[in-house]
């Protein structure tokens with residue numbers, strides 16, 4: 210439930226109510242708007258008695274139950290769009306963000322070449338996998354810590370912010386040291402132990418939707434991270450499994466429009482995994498922004514024919530430049546800035 214405080218309540222009065230929430234065995238989450246402060250009350254216990262009690266308090270304007278299974282992620286709790294700060298790069302809140310890079314970090318030269326190319330195109334966020342969750346145990350699994358060091362070098366040289374994937378709880382501290390934003394891949398979207406561990410770091414998190422995860426399940430996965438005290442969550446639609454086999458996945462743009470209504474968290478789209486086909490990435494990038502997405506995650510490789518993973522869906526650098534130009538046109542129509 211949400212406790213809406215009366216206009217003009219003091220910090221002290223808000224603290225008093227929050228302390229009472231805690232005393233009753235719930236967790237308070239404060240949200241200070243321009244006019245009013247609201248306190249989200251979350252916890253597994255029955256809230257009916259507490260609800261009546263808070264409703265009768267002098268400093269409380271009203272008490273509203275949150276009906277959605279995801280509480281902190283919901284627009285009921287937090288009306289203003291959340292803006293996530295990735296080492297100075299803001300994601301969400303009217304701006305279109307583009308995260309780009311190769312599926313895997315393959316070598317020092319490869320990631321530096323691609324980082325320079327992305328920077329030249331105007332990119333600001335570089336993504337590359339150092340730990341890869343591959344379907345086959347015989348496929349390239351990533352350069353691991355060495356890959357993280359190459360990403361750090363790319364950041365030092367270009368200033369691009371680093372996004373990279375975590376696959377094991379034991380790597381959390383290491384990833385938090387190297388990454389500006391930690392990606393949770395589709396295969397780990399509902400790996401609750403892992404997402405809780407990342408929630409405890411307070412690092413920005415890029416949470417990708419699982420390939421068979423419903424929107425409600427996806428938002429509850431985000432809720433795990435928020436409820437650990439990490440508010441910096443960015444969601445990413447990356448296509449779901451359907452009967453359609455002409456494309457790698459089916460990009461679910463319904464989910465994008467729906468999530469923009471249901472949650473205040475920024476929503477990105479990954480048209481690379483969503484389609485699996487290079488030629489479809491730009492059209493679906495345009496469609497994603499038109500559907501209301503806050504940005505894109507796209508795979509970019511300067512030599513996709515040599516890529517260790519996901520070459521066929523990777524944009525070449527000149528395609529990436531075109532993608533940015535095309536997206537800028539749609540962004541302008543949507544009243545968003547780049």
Ligand code: PEP
Pocket residue numbers: 312338342393394395396417447482
């Ligand atoms: C990736 O981002 O390269 C990746 C493995 O994607 P997903 O987790 O969406 O399959």
Ligand code: MN
Pocket residue numbers: 312482508518519
């Ligand atoms: Mn990939």
